[in-house]
Amino acid sequence: MLRTGVRWKISIAITAVGALTVMALSLVVHNAARVSMLDNAREVQMERLNFAQNYYETSNKRVRFGTKLNDPALPAALKSKALQGRKVSSVQERGSGPPDIWAAVPVGNGDVLSLHSTFTDRSSNVMADLDRALVIGSVAVVFGGCALGILIGGQISRRLRKAADAAGKVAEGNTDVRVRDAIGGVVRDETDELARAVDALTDALQERIEAERRVTADIAHELRTPVTGLLTAAELLPPGRPTELVRNRAQAMRTLVEDVLEVARLDSASERAELQDIALGEFVSRRVTAFDPAVRVRVVHESWVSTDPRRLERILGNLLGNAAKHGGGPVEVTVEGRVVRVRDHGAGFPEALLRDGPSRFRTGSSDRSGNGHGLGLTIAAGQARVLGARLTFRNAAPEGSPNAAGTGGAIAVLWLPEHAPTNTGSFPAQPPGAGAGAGRV
Structure with a gap:
């Protein structure tokens, strides 16, 4: 499916409407001008023929001023009308060339005096200049409409993007964000109504x-x-x-x-981390061994991190408890820099958890024993947020593939931040100026 932004949709719409409008107006103006000039040419032709007729009748039937008597080239329809005693004129098209202007008048005794000329070069030049002006004007209108569409669509698109970004922050849990304040602007339109509706929904949900x-x-x-x-x-x-x-x-x-x-x-977002500098690999090894000596710990790369040891231990305990209760052995813990991975070799996480994240009082599918209250991973994820860390869940085996021995299982990955999580309101456990090693565990 072709996806385009609001800016380009509005720009294309305005450009298309402008192009169709100027094309229609150009055709109308061109045809109206041409018809007017041809009618004027017929009137001039008839006036010249009247002058020549008067001269013919007062000068003993002398044919002058480009007129002809009984011209064999005179169109039959025009000659027939003239023989009926009528003064007539007409325009005869000649394909791609300039049209012929005819005028005929009866002069008695079955004779017809006629005058023939082509549409003058001057008139053709005027029409060419008019067409050129219409083309230039049409192109200017189309480009102007396109620029106007980009300008208007850009403003609407920016407001919608700001609204989407603000709504995304609200969805991430930052309920202090207000969509109406984020989009700003002086003009009030449907975007403001949408923003107010989202803000009202956010307040109600909160x-x-x-x-x-x-x-x-x-x-x-x-x-x-x-x-x-x-x-x-x-x-x-x-x-x-x-x-x-x-x-x-x-x-x-x-x-x-x-x-x-x-x-x-x-x-309630009232929890605050008490930060200390710890050697992550050593800390994880000691805590995991104390929790379950059978769990294998592998430190790929040691790293010092600034975190809350008590909360980190709580996260590790819940992840290991979940692996022991719902997964299958052996359970492995890997520390690589600031990343801690906990893997079991059981049936893997249920699809609902992988899709929506951990949820309280939801224990997963029947292939994981179903014991417990679903709070372990929920608490681990909440404590990770307090630390400014990120906790992700995935399965080792690809979705839909058989869980072969040694290749399947659930994997929880804790990504500790590079800097202290000051955005969560955390604070150092050691006062400023304390020794670097005083707070290490």
Whole structure:
């Protein structure tokens, strides 16, 4: 499908309309001018013939002034009308040459006095000059219309692009952006109406999301105390299988409440990172080994990064927990510069996660065990945003291909930023002037 911008569509439309208009007007003007000049030539021809007729009748029938008596070249239709006692004139076209101007008048006794001439060269020159002027004017109008279309279309296109960029920032979570302010301009048109509608939609969605976040946080906060009490009471039960089941369920409920509270805090954009300089490869190796010694860690290239170790450890723990729970062994972690990859060899991420990203309380398809609440990857993605990092998900095996042994699995990639994420409101853990090694882990 051919795709063109609004600017060029408007320019082409204005140019096409202008071209059709000037062509029609040029044809009308050309034909009107030609008809007028031919009518004028016939009138002049008839006046000359009247003068010659008067001379013929007063000078004893002497034929003068270019007239002819009973001219054999006189068109038959014109001669027939003249024999009926009428003074007639006509224009006879001659293909590509100039037309013939005829005038005839009866002079008695069945004789016809006629005068013949061609359309004068001067008249032809006038028509040529007129045609030239019409062509020049038409070209000027077409180019002017094209320039006007580009100007008008460019303004509309710029406003729409600004609106699209602002809407894209809103979609990325920057709800402080207002489309109407982004497009600017003095003239009010449909673009402003669209911008106001998008801003109103953004405000409504933001209010709804904030209300849902507050409700979720309030519910989780209210559940915290009774769940803690339930867990404490479970510790007082006598040993046995039922007691163990109660303790496990109470602990799972407590973990869920804590995860929901963490998601609510991340959604509120109030979290701030406490930055430290760490050797990424060494840090990841120690944390992964402490989490699961069976996971293989490979450091391709060591790099110092400025990040929040606590949040980075949380991200690694959630990614490894997701790989252990939903994926298949072996689980591998690779550190290359500022990039950390976590890969399992299971069935891979579901298509919905690859398409839309992690979503709370969505655990994926049935081929991944379906246990859990879908909060692990959601928390990992939220913590990555606080660090100014980027967390991406993909499958090792191409889509639709069989998941051969050793070639498939899910891959989560954490891209840490080159500079400290000041745009998230993060702050250094060490005060200015502290030693370079004081904050390293």
